[in-house]
Amino acid sequence: LRDLIDRSERSRGAIATMGRLPSQRALAATLDRCENAGHGGHAPIDEVKNFLRLCRDGKVRLPEQIARHGLRLIKSKEAKRKLNDSELWLINEQVCYALLDTGEIDEATMIVKALSKRFPKSSRVLVLQGALCECCGDYDKAEEVYKKILEENEAHQGAWKRLCCVAKGRGDEEKAVKTLKEYLDVFCTDAEAWEELASLYLSLSMQKQASFCYEECVLIQPQNPSYHLKYADSLYSLSTPSTLHLARQAVGYYSVVLDLTNGSSVHAKYGLLCCLDAIRSQGRGSSSRLTEDEQKLAAKCARELEADYQEKCPALLAHLRATGILPSGT
Incomplete structure (x- = not known):
C-alpha cells in the first residue's frame, strides 16, 4: 500500500511540473491513467504505448514512470503481438535509457544485449552500450565506444554529447567544455548544447562565458521563455x-x-x-x-x-x- 501511495504522489508531482500546452495536458492525462489503472494495477497496453509515444515526441524525461510501465510492456507477450517490429525496438531503446537513469543495470543490460543481437552494426545501439559502461563507471570503455562511432561518422551528435558526459563523469569539466565547444563548432544551432555549455561555465565560475551561451540559446529559440529567463539572470x-x-x-x-x-x-x-x-x-x-x-x-x-x-x-x-x-x- 505504501508503495502505491508513493507512486501516486510521484505521478502527481510529475504531472504538476508539466505546462499547459495541449500535448502536455494529453501526456499528464495519459500518465494519470497509467499510474492509477484499476485492473490489477496494470495499465492497458494502448495507454502505455500512447504514454511512451507522447514522452518521445515531447522529449519528456520521466525515467521512473517510463521504466516501470515500459518494462512491463516489452516483457508482455500480448504487447509484442500488438506492436510492429520498429515500434517495439524503439520502445526498447527508450526504456533502456530510463533504466539507466534509475540505476537498474541488470534490466538495462538485458535490453542492450537484445538490441545488439538484433542490430549488430547500429551506431544507436553502440551509444547505448557506451551509456551502459558509463552507468557502471567504466569511463575508459565508454570513451572507446564513442570514439569508434566518431571514426566512422564524425558528425554523430549522440557520440559527441556522450563524450562530454564521460568527461563530466570523470570530474574533468575543462575537458567537457573543450569537447562541447568542438561539437558546437559543427552543430552551432543546438540550443540544448549551448545550455549545457553555459552550465559547465557556471560550475567553473565563468559568468561572462555562460551569459554568452544563454544569449545564443535566445537567438536560436526566441520563443522559449526559459532561455530568456536564464539570460536575464546572468x-x-x-x-x-x-x-x-x-x-x-x-x-x-x-x-x-x-x-x-x-x-x-x-x-x-x-x-x-x-x-x-x-x-x-x-x-x-x-x-x-x-x-x-x-x-x-x-x-x-x-x-x-x-x-x-x-x-x-x-x-x-x-x-x-x-x-x-x-x-x-x-
Whole structure:
C-alpha cells in the first residue's frame, strides 16, 4: 500500500511540473491513467504505448514512470503481438535509457544485449552500450565506444554529447567544455548544447562565458521563455554599480518572459524587481532614476508578486517584503 501511495504522489508531482500546452495536458492525462489503472494495477497496453509515444515526441524525461510501465510492456507477450517490429525496438531503446537513469543495470543490460543481437552494426545501439559502461563507471570503455562511432561518422551528435558526459563523469569539466565547444563548432544551432555549455561555465565560475551561451540559446529559440529567463539572470549577476546597463538589459529580458508566459512567471517578476532595485540603490545621479515606464512596471510586478505569495505561500509574504525590493507605496 505504501508503495502505491508513493507512486501516486510521484505521478502527481510529475504531472504538476508539466505546462499547459495541449500535448502536455494529453501526456499528464495519459500518465494519470497509467499510474492509477484499476485492473490489477496494470495499465492497458494502448495507454502505455500512447504514454511512451507522447514522452518521445515531447522529449519528456520521466525515467521512473517510463521504466516501470515500459518494462512491463516489452516483457508482455500480448504487447509484442500488438506492436510492429520498429515500434517495439524503439520502445526498447527508450526504456533502456530510463533504466539507466534509475540505476537498474541488470534490466538495462538485458535490453542492450537484445538490441545488439538484433542490430549488430547500429551506431544507436553502440551509444547505448557506451551509456551502459558509463552507468557502471567504466569511463575508459565508454570513451572507446564513442570514439569508434566518431571514426566512422564524425558528425554523430549522440557520440559527441556522450563524450562530454564521460568527461563530466570523470570530474574533468575543462575537458567537457573543450569537447562541447568542438561539437558546437559543427552543430552551432543546438540550443540544448549551448545550455549545457553555459552550465559547465557556471560550475567553473565563468559568468561572462555562460551569459554568452544563454544569449545564443535566445537567438536560436526566441520563443522559449526559459532561455530568456536564464539570460536575464546572468545579466543581473554580472551587473555592478559601474555596469548597471546590464541590469537594464535584464529588465528587458524579464519583460519578454512575462509576455511569453502571460504574466505567470514569479521568477521573472522577482528578477525584474531585483534589477530595478539595484538601479535605484546602486546608480549615481541620473542613472539611478527609473523611467516612468519602469516605475509603472515595478508597481505592477510588485502588486502581482504580493498577490502570488498571498495566494500560494502566505507564510513567506513577510520575507518578501523584508527583502526591500518592493517599491514604496505597493
